[in-house]
Amino acid sequence: MRSDRNQKTPLGLKIAAGLGLIFLHAPILLIFVYAFTTEEKSYQWPPPGLTTQWFAVTWNRPDVWEALSLSVRVAAISTAIAVVLGTLCAAAVSRSKFFGRETVSLLVILPIALPGIITGIALRSAFALTDIPFSFWTIILGHATFCVVVVYNNAVARFRRTSGSMIEASMDLGADGFQTFRYVVLPNIATALLAGGMLAFALSFDEVIVTTFTAGQQQTLPIWMLEELIRPRQRPVTNVVAMVVVLVTLLPILLAYYLTRDGDQIAGSGK
Amino acid sequence: MSTAANQYRAAPAILPAASGIRGVLSDAFWRKPKLLLFLMLLPPVLWLGVVYIGSLFALLLQSFFSIDEYSGLIKREFTLKTYGDLLQAANLDIILRTVTMAAAVTLASIVVAFPIAYYAARYARGRWKALFYLAVMLPLWSSYLVKVYAWKLILAKEGILTWLFSKLNLLWLLDGWLSLPIVGGNSLSVSFTGTFIVFVYVWLPFMILPMQAALERVPGNLIEASSDLGASPRQTFWNVLLPLALPGIVAGSIFTFSLTLGDYIIPQIIGTSRLFIGQAVYSQQGTAGNIPLAAAFAVVPIVIMGLYLWMAKRMGAFDAL
Numbered sequence: 001m002r003s004d005r006n007q008k009t010p011l012g013l014k015i016a017a018g019l020g021l022i023f024l025h026a027p028i029l030l031i032f033v034y035a036f037t038t039e040e041k042s043y044q045w046p047p048p049g050l051t052t053q054w055f056a057v058t059w060n061r062p063d064v065w066e067a068l069s070l071s072v073r074v075a076a077i078s079t080a081i082a083v084v085l086g087t088l089c090a091a092a093v094s095r096s097k098f099f100g101r102e103t104v105s106l107l108v109i110l111p112i113a114l115p116g117i118i119t120g121i122a123l124r125s126a127f128a129l130t131d132i133p134f135s136f137w138t139i140i141l142g143h144a145t146f147c148v149v150v151v152y153n154n155a156v157a158r159f160r161r162t163s164g165s166m167i168e169a170s171m172d173l174g175a176d177g178f179q180t181f182r183y184v185v186l187p188n189i190a191t192a193l194l195a196g197g198m199l200a201f202a203l204s205f206d207e208v209i210v211t212t213f214t215a216g217q218q219q220t221l222p223i224w225m226l227e228e229l230i231r232p233r234q235r236p237v238t239n240v241v242a243m244v245v246v247l248v249t250l251l252p253i254l255l256a257y258y259l260t261r262d263g264d265q266i267a268g269s270g271k
Numbered sequence: 272m273s274t275a276a277n278q279y280r281a282a283p284a285i286l287p288a289a290s291g292i293r294g295v296l297s298d299a300f301w302r303k304p305k306l307l308l309f310l311m312l313l314p315p316v317l318w319l320g321v322v323y324i325g326s327l328f329a330l331l332l333q334s335f336f337s338i339d340e341y342s343g344l345i346k347r348e349f350t351l352k353t354y355g356d357l358l359q360a361a362n363l364d365i366i367l368r369t370v371t372m373a374a375a376v377t378l379a380s381i382v383v384a385f386p387i388a389y390y391a392a393r394y395a396r397g398r399w400k401a402l403f404y405l406a407v408m409l410p411l412w413s414s415y416l417v418k419v420y421a422w423k424l425i426l427a428k429e430g431i432l433t434w435l436f437s438k439l440n441l442l443w444l445l446d447g448w449l450s451l452p453i454v455g456g457n458s459l460s461v462s463f464t465g466t467f468i469v470f471v472y473v474w475l476p477f478m479i480l481p482m483q484a485a486l487e488r489v490p491g492n493l494i495e496a497s498s499d500l501g502a503s504p505r506q507t508f509w510n511v512l513l514p515l516a517l518p519g520i521v522a523g524s525i526f527t528f529s530l531t532l533g534d535y536i537i538p539q540i541i542g543t544s545r546l547f548i549g550q551a552v553y554s555q556q557g558t559a560g561n562i563p564l565a566a567a568f569a570v571v572p573i574v575i576m577g578l579y580l581w582m583a584k585r586m587g588a589f590d591a592l
Contacts, residue, residue, distance in 0.1 A: 009394045010504075012456055013386055013389065013390055014390070015396075016386030016387075017294075017386040017387045017389075017390035017391075020383055020384070020386055020387040021387065021406055023383065023472065023475075024406065024407070024410045024472075024475065024476070025372060025406070025409075025410065027418065027421035027422060027425060027472065028410065028413055028417070028418065028421060030425065030431065031417060031420070031421050031424075032389075034424055042427070042428050042429050043423070043424045043429055043435075044429045044430075044562055045424075045425040045429065045430050045434045046431075046434065047430040049315060068399065078534075081318075084314070085314055085315040085318055085319075086315070088311045088312070088314055088315050089312065089315035089316075090309050092311040092312045093312055095308075096293040096304065096308055096589060098308060104312065104315075104316060106296075107316065107320070107323075107324070108315070108319065108321045110323065111319070111323055113525075113529070114529070114533070114573065114576065115529055115532055115533020115534070115549070115572055115576075116533060116534075117531060117533040117534070117535060117549045117552055117553070118330070118533060118569050118572065118573060119323070119326075120555060121552055121565055121569045122323075122327045122330040122569070123322075123325035123326045124556055124562070125326065125329040125330045125333040125562060125566055126325060126329035126330075128329075128333070128345075129329050129332065129333065130329075141322055144318070144488055145318070145319065145322050145323050148315065148318075153392070171301065176293065176297035177296070177297035177300045177301060177307075178295060178296075178297055178460075179541075182318050187358060198370060199412075201571060206414045206415060206416070207533070207534065208415065208416055208536065209533075209534075211551070213556070219589075222414070222415075225416045225417075225420070226416060226536065229416070229419070229423065229540050230539070230540065238420070239301055239510060242417045242420050242421075243415075243417075245414045245416075245417050246417055249411065249412060249413055249414055250413070253408065253409065253412045254405075255409065257405065261401070265573070267586065
């Protein structure tokens with residue numbers, strides 16, 4: 001009988017873990033305060049006063065809207081590509097053992113295992129060698145490549161839990177391959193795909209390192225923010241955008257968590 | 272087959288061969304699972320193979336080209352000149368600085384992550400466990416740039432950290448630290464100390480998760496047995512807990528090390544003007560237009576990570592992922 005369930009936690013451990021969690025969260029919470037500050041020129045703390053005027057200013061900035069719209073379009077298309085490729089790959093890897101199986105899973109993980117700058121400069125070199133000009137589609141090429149892995153991870157975990165005998169039963173009862181996919185496989189993996197898709201969206205929406213190498217003159221929202229960080233023009237607007245970005249990425253992550261929480265190897269662990 | 276009478280006939284034990292393209296395909300996939308497997312693998316492997324592996328080859332190829340110093344054009348013929356340029360003292364300095372920073376960040380992450388991972392793995396139960404998991408997952412997934420930006424606010428000279436130190440009457444400590452060579456600077460946001468703190472902050476969740484996974488697998492009664500046999504908590508930690516958690520720690524260190532090696536945004540926004548590998552790659556391909564040298568620079572982290580992964584594999588780190 002294991003008896004570790006009702007043991008008392010050492011006080012030192014409690015404090016260290018608590019401090020660690022504060023370290024993880026306090027900076028993000030601070031952003032929320034700064035979005036309301038009246039100070040324009042510096043990062044002064046404590047804020048001299050609080051105001052909501054910067055939300056209106058941000059709302060009326062066309063460059064923010066353009067960057068946001070580009071980011072959403074890129075993330076949507078990259079996610080769609082990643083969901084298709086990741087699911088196919090996960091289905092193949094989990095349903096059979098074949099020669100080169102390890103290589104395929106390594107291939108999927110590699111774009112995220114190597115530092116982003118390598119993916120970026122590699123794509124940049126390839127575009128330079130083949131004379132492909134930068135465009136909307138070069139951004140997507142990069143994003144879809146590293147988004148495959150999050151969909152793949154979620155789908156593989158779910159396939160592992162889905163019993164193969166259900167597929168056989170469906171075929172035995174006379175369904176053809178397509179019907180089996182539509183009525184048996186898809187309902188089983190749907191939530192995992194949704195979770196993977198949302199994480200892929202969040203990943204693409206937030207990506208900056210690879211994007212700087214594949215975007216040319218276009219600005220996604222992270223690139224817009226990076227510009228503001230290097231050469232601040234209107235600090236309060238950056239504060240507001242930062243706060244909105246935190247809120248926007250929070251939702252898909254929480255949803256993905258609730259979709260996969262019972263038993264799967266859980267959604268986000270493979271960023 | 273569609274008349275009313277047929278509906279009431281007993282279904283044959285063996286179904287007739289399916290008709291139509293859909294039926295033929297479906298039957299073919301059933302008879303030849305290899306065909307289906309091949310068709311499923313084809314799109315992802317083609318995409319990743321062409322886009323990603325192809326690009327990596329392009330990178331490697333570029334690193335063997337060189338730039339013409341007078342015209343600034345890239346000469347597309349094989350040469351080792353670019354790698355020769357890479358080995359200049361200034362560039363070796365950049366590599367050494369980056370590797371030192373990556374090692375320091377990794378060690379600090381281990382120290383900060385351990386209590387969180389250990390608490391979550393051994394003491395948190397039920398609702399608390401889920402809460403802990405989310406508490407690590409949310410910062411991991413929140414926007415990278417926003418996190419860096421938050422630290423710019425915190426570390427600024429007029430920011431909250433200076434305010435905190437002055438409220439605690441510890442300003443002399445902060446000033447003393449900043450006057451030190453190498454780690455100091457005008458303010459925290461333009462010093463290596465600042466760069467270091469932000470790196471630790473941003474990569475910390477990548478260390479906590481695999482560490483926690485490894486610690487979950489350490490049976491609690493092993494630790495009790497150790498103390499029953501007379502070991503002090505310190506001895507138990509060094510002789511029982513740490514060796515068993517090591518694969519997880521190594522797995523986490525792969526992330527912290529590799530991510531620090533390749534990052535160019537954090538040292539650019541919070542740090543000194545002295546370059547890291549990532550910044551060198553970025554400025555060589557951008558303003559300098561020297562893609563071959565940028566490519567050669569990028570090969571450095573690949574080689575270092577290759578060695579690191581090889582060592583990690585020998586220590587069994589991949590069983591913990």
